Amino acid sequence: VDFYRKLKKDLQQELTEASLPGAALSVVAAIVMLGLIFAEFNSYLTVGTESKVIMDHFDSSTDDTLQVNFNMTFPHLKCDYASVDATNFMGTHDAGLSARVSKIRLDKDGRQINKFEERTKPLNHATEEKHDGPATSLVLTSDLFESAHHRHDIMIVNFYAPWCHWCQKLEPVWEKSTKQLADKFPGDERLALGKVDCTAKASEALCIKNRIDAFPTILVFRKDDTGSSLHESYHGERSVPAITGWAEHFVAQLKNDAPKTRMVDADKDGNVDSHHGVGCMVSGLLHVQRAPGMLVMQAVSEGHDFNWETMDVSHTVNHLSFGPFLSESAWTVLPPHIAAAVGTLDDHKFSSDQHIPTTHEHYVKVVRHEVTPPARWRADPVISYGYVAHSNNIQKVGEVPTLRLNYDILPIVVQFSEKKQAFYHFITNLCAIIGGVFTVAGIVASMVDKGIASLKKKQELGKLG
Numbered sequence: 001v002d003f004y005r006k007l008k009k010d011l012q013q014e015l016t017e018a019s020l021p022g023a024a025l026s027v028v029a030a031i032v033m034l035g036l037i038f039a040e041f042n043s044y045l046t047v048g049t050e051s052k053v054i055m056d057h058f059d060s061s062t063d064d065t066l067q068v069n070f071n072m073t074f075p076h077l078k079c080d081y082a083s084v085d086a087t088n089f090m091g092t093h094d095a096g097l098s099a100r101v102s103k104i105r106l107d108k109d110g111r112q113i114n115k116f117e118e119r120t121k122p123l124n125h126a127t128e129e130k131h132d133g134p135a136t137s138l139v140l141t142s143d144l145f146e147s148a149h150h151r152h153d154i155m156i157v158n159f160y161a162p163w164c165h166w167c168q169k170l171e172p173v174w175e176k177s178t179k180q181l182a183d184k185f186p187g188d189e190r191l192a193l194g195k196v197d198c199t200a201k202a203s204e205a206l207c208i209k210n211r212i213d214a215f216p217t218i219l220v221f222r223k224d225d226t227g228s229s230l231h232e233s234y235h236g237e238r239s240v241p242a243i244t245g246w247a248e249h250f251v252a253q254l255k256n257d258a259p260k261t262r263m264v265d266a267d268k269d270g271n272v273d274s275h276h277g278v279g280c281m282v283s284g285l286l287h288v289q290r291a292p293g294m295l296v297m298q299a300v301s302e303g304h305d306f307n308w309e310t311m312d313v314s315h316t317v318n319h320l321s322f323g324p325f326l327s328e329s330a331w332t333v334l335p336p337h338i339a340a341a342v343g344t345l346d347d348h349k350f351s352s353d354q355h356i357p358t359t360h361e362h363y364v365k366v367v368r369h370e371v372t373p374p375a376r377w378r379a380d381p382v383i384s385y386g387y388v389a390h391s392n393n394i395q396k397v398g399e400v401p402t403l404r405l406n407y408d409i410l411p412i413v414v415q416f417s418e419k420k421q422a423f424y425h426f427i428t429n430l431c432a433i434i435g436g437v438f439t440v441a442g443i444v445a446s447m448v449d450k451g452i453a454s455l456k457k458k459q460e461l462g463k464l465g
Helices: 009-015 020-045 142-149 165-184 201-209 240-254 328-333 336-342 423-460
Strands: 048-055 065-074 082-088 097-106 112-116 154-160 191-197 217-222 279-289 293-299 315-322 348-350 358-371 382-395 403-419
Touching: 020 423, 065 293, 065 403, 082 279, 142 191, 142 201, 154 165, 154 240, 165 191, 165 240, 191 201, 191 240, 279 293, 279 315, 315 358, 315 382, 315 403, 328 382, 336 358, 336 382, 348 382
Parallel strands: 154 191, 358 403
Antiparallel strands: 048 403, 065 279, 065 315, 082 293, 097 112, 097 279, 154 217, 293 403, 315 348, 358 382
């Protein structure tokens, strides 16, 4: 049996003949065939990806938590107040395991000042102090402030609200401190202590200008201040010895007996008593349960009452990701759309409307990705966590301004792997291209030959008119 029987050479000239249409079709067929072969070869060399979704069956004994990495900047929330809490859908607080959170103070231009360190021992504010004499601290309003400001080299001002519990406790301490400083430096007009009632109409604009959102707030004003000057705030112990000792440090600065710095540690306990930080960069790493939960960031203080109407939690999400940090080699393995999903919210800014309590909510759906690189790369599979996010602002009177990051870790895994055409598919497609083009071209050539023959016959018979 021979599938490829051939014509005898002496019969080829008698049984076949060349034609102009056949030659033209042969050229066209060859061009089409070469084009299709090139396209098929390029498709064979191209490496694609395929994906599939499976349930995430993690080992509950070793893999029941997920790492959350975050870095956020709050330009108007002081590190002394910034708090980070984690809860899960069952209402369990402090659900963050092995929490590592750090805070860096920022000035009003967003520049880093220093790292915020939690106090090793709590502040013992005086709560039973009494002052029997007359009030001698300066009573300041918006109209009187500037003249007093530039009359004294150093003016320390207590911004308070009469309804504030801590302000009420500070009042006798403040007046007693004023008297003791006046007795110690009689006739010295270079240092003065004053107070501003932020609930009074005459002082409201002054408190707004200085962004007073916590009571009491103690600020330092210097005679040579300009509109862009930084005012340090006092965060030390609110007692007569502590406040007078801290204030005396500024007198020493005026006498050039102490360095003129805006960060003062008067009692030299390792914690600054005053600084000029107005913002905070909060970063950290939390291990949370693989269940719907929430990260909450807001102002919390055991020694202040807050004015929620002016509290501003505007922020920039510098970085937010889930899972272990990826190595440089792992980033090269991830497809671009998967790499972009790892930090969807990175470098996004969220602003609050001034004087309107604003809560920012971010809703995040987290999905695990497993990317298997081609075998020739000799690289291990990469596991990453991507997410999609939706953000919303809640503006409501009485609402505590808060940043809430709601996350939901979906129990699925999206697997990505290399998809490459098999060699036998490539050969099969080549055969199909060659045979198909050759056959189609033969059919077209036969139809053209028959059409030409039919026209010639009609012409001979005179039927073409």
